[in-house]
Amino acid sequence: MQRDGVDPDAAGEDAHFRALESLYARAPINRFFDSTLEIPERGFARIHFTIDERHYHAGGAAHGTSYFKMLDDAAFYAANSLVTDRFLLTTAFNLLLTRPLKVGPVVAxxxxxxxKRRVFVADARLIDAEGEEAARGTGTFMRSRIPLAGLPGYRSSDRPGG
Known part of the structure; x- marks a missing residue:
């Protein structure tokens, strides 16, 4: 039911998406990656990040850890956008690396x-600066016992303007 032109379900969903984006930004691992998460709609997440030479292996291209991290995060947040009470956990993830990533912007x-209940499946792909797919992956995610509301960054008091 709409009140004052605002759909309360949509407003709650949007707040959940912004809280997940904040949770991502506060994760300690993201100090190593210049990246930003956006969740524009249920079941979809996009991460903008930049590869630089710190991410390279000895052969002069991005190490597979960068591929895995961004594919897993994008798929994870797409799935967790459907779950408002619990943090999901990755239980399996399969990767297909098809193209080396070099210095520059990448989108996951x-x-x-x-x-929709306990186990979720999501996929992700990496698009390089040339618009080419560099990798794809599929993950399985399970509800944990960890309440989202208790995590730093997810609580409204932890977010700017909250």
Whole structure:
């Protein structure tokens, strides 16, 4: 039911998406990656990040850890956008690396595929600066016992303007 032109379900969903974005930004691992998460809609997440030479292996391209981290995060947040009470955990993730990533901007796009109760499946892909797909992955995520509301960054008091 709308009140004052605002759909309370949509407003709550938007608040959940902004809280997940804040949670991502506060994660200690992200101090190593110049990246930003956006969740524009249920079941979809996008991460903008930059590869630089700190991410390289000895062969002069991004190490697989960068691929995994961004694919897993994009798929994870796409799935967790559907869950408002619990933090999900990755239980499995399969990768296909198809192109080396060099210095420059990259986008990870994650999409929820299936699952609505305990186990969720989502996939993700990496798009390089030339618009080419560099990798893709599919993950399985399970509800944990960790309440989202108790995590630093997710609580409204931890967010700017909260």
């Amino acid at each position: 796009e994650g999409r929820w595929i299936s699952g």
